[in-house]
Amino acid sequence: MQETSRQKQGPQGQKPDAQRGRGTHPRSHCICSAGCIAAAGLIPPDATLYFDVVLLDVWNKADTVQVSTLLRPPHCPRMVQDSDFVRYHYNGTLLDGTAFDTSYSSGGTYDTYVGSGWLIKGMDQGLLGMCPGERRKIIIPPFLAYGEKGYGTVIPAHASLVFHVLLIDVHNPKDTVQLETLELPPGCVRRAVAGDFMRYHYNGSLMDGTLFDSSYSRNHTYNTYVGQGYIIPGMDQGLQGACVGERRRITIPPHLAYGENGTGDKIPGSAVLVFDVHVIDFHNPADPVEVTTLSRPPEPCNETAKPGDFVRYHYNCSLLDGTRLFSSHDYEVPQEATLGANKVIEGLDEGLQGMCVGERRQLVVPPHLAHGESGARGVPGSAVLLFEVELVSREEGLPAGYLFVWHEDPPANLFEDLDLNKDGEVPPEEFSTFIKAQVSEGKGRLMPGQDPEKIIGDMFQNQDRNQDGKITAEELKLKSDEDQERVHEEL
Numbered sequence: 001m002q003e004t005s006r007q008k009q010g011p012q013g014q015k016p017d018a019q020r021g022r023g024t025h026p027r028s029h030c031i032c033s034a035g036c037i038a039a040a041g042l043i044p045p046d047a048t049l050y051f052d053v054v055l056l057d058v059w060n061k062a063d064t065v066q067v068s069t070l071l072r073p074p075h076c077p078r079m080v081q082d083s084d085f086v087r088y089h090y091n092g093t094l095l096d097g098t099a100f101d102t103s104y105s106s107g108g109t110y111d112t113y114v115g116s117g118w119l120i121k122g123m124d125q126g127l128l129g130m131c132p133g134e135r136r137k138i139i140i141p142p143f144l145a146y147g148e149k150g151y152g153t154v155i156p157a158h159a160s161l162v163f164h165v166l167l168i169d170v171h172n173p174k175d176t177v178q179l180e181t182l183e184l185p186p187g188c189v190r191r192a193v194a195g196d197f198m199r200y201h202y203n204g205s206l207m208d209g210t211l212f213d214s215s216y217s218r219n220h221t222y223n224t225y226v227g228q229g230y231i232i233p234g235m236d237q238g239l240q241g242a243c244v245g246e247r248r249r250i251t252i253p254p255h256l257a258y259g260e261n262g263t264g265d266k267i268p269g270s271a272v273l274v275f276d277v278h279v280i281d282f283h284n285p286a287d288p289v290e291v292t293t294l295s296r297p298p299e300p301c302n303e304t305a306k307p308g309d310f311v312r313y314h315y316n317c318s319l320l321d322g323t324r325l326f327s328s329h330d331y332e333v334p335q336e337a338t339l340g341a342n343k344v345i346e347g348l349d350e351g352l353q354g355m356c357v358g359e360r361r362q363l364v365v366p367p368h369l370a371h372g373e374s375g376a377r378g379v380p381g382s383a384v385l386l387f388e389v390e391l392v393s394r395e396e397g398l399p400a401g402y403l404f405v406w407h408e409d410p411p412a413n414l415f416e417d418l419d420l421n422k423d424g425e426v427p428p429e430e431f432s433t434f435i436k437a438q439v440s441e442g443k444g445r446l447m448p449g450q451d452p453e454k455i456i457g458d459m460f461q462n463q464d465r466n467q468d469g470k471i472t473a474e475e476l477k478l479k480s481d482e483d484q485e486r487v488h489e490e491l
């Protein structure tokens, strides 16, 4: 855990704590000491004097802070300005190279406000305009550093200071979330709003480029509601307005991320976070199936697919990022289903309804009408599905619960017609022969999409009340009494 700048006191601040000894250079004392020349008896008359001079420091009242950039990163998201909060590393030396302090021994960066009186004046100036990742050499004359008093035992009076600085991070307490669109797919019509549920990938890095987390490393999207407080405030804001497929960079100041304390061992205190986000999909829990007609058959159709109909259709199913999941074209025949019978996912069933044979549609199906939060084989949890469907054929369905219907009025003497050999009872063979004859003569029809033998068998079972393998006139009548209308329509 890192301390805040106000608690930390480095030698470039006003109350350094690192006290370090420094070698003396006795030879230099003679240079400044006029007294040594005058010392009686030490220097004979007409002596030639030799001085061995080591220049330790030189400055001029007219000097300013000298800044030279040693390394500048190609991308500069922002430059240091007055009142910004910065995090940086430094090595501090005197002009002769004597080291007096470093941030690298502390385990963390040096963190402070710029231009607010926390730093020596020369440092306040020298940091201005720096980019994160930039390395600078900053030479500060003593009157913009510790002046005639110096500092403790480590910085002599009138010393110029040299700092090698690496800027790690910069933000301003007034900063808001910064958005940068890196890639915007064409044709985006819908943008995420608060309350939407989003699946996205991200790389999270610090301002100096250090990666601290990535959804790609887990091979799984991050899934969350947006704008509901489930994620850090900066991300909650930064994801809003994004399109499906968009890549955006979201730069979040610490007060909208993990604050002065940071979190875990990867995010230091007061760190700006940079998220490169790729939105895979999003939906709202209230979304219906989104239907777009891609093409219609040339002839307008009078009848469209409805619940109960037996349909054949082709489809391609993919995720919104283009990942192909399933296709009926992988099989020799189209997919078959009875609509409204809970045989296919709800959204697809709904999207097929109202189609003409030959029509092609695109369906966007939200997860609550598809495979839900847990997903299915090959389908990630909470995934929005994209279908392209083509209705190949449609057979009129029967009303719910019916196995067979007459197209017109049923025969007046139904039992006599059923009892083909007139022995007073109808076994399965007679029943089956009769029903098939009605179908082939166009007088009635069976429920589509099922094995006719099985349906006729079920019908027989329904009429054979005592389950003795034959239907009598009495059974047909009894059944009729019990469910007059139903039997009238069905048999």
Ligand SMILES: [Ca+2]
Binding pocket: 419, 420, 421, 422, 423, 424, 425, 426, 427, 430
């Ligand atoms: Ca018979």
Ligand SMILES: [Ca+2]
Binding pocket: 464, 465, 466, 467, 468, 469, 470, 471, 472, 475
């Ligand atoms: Ca019977």
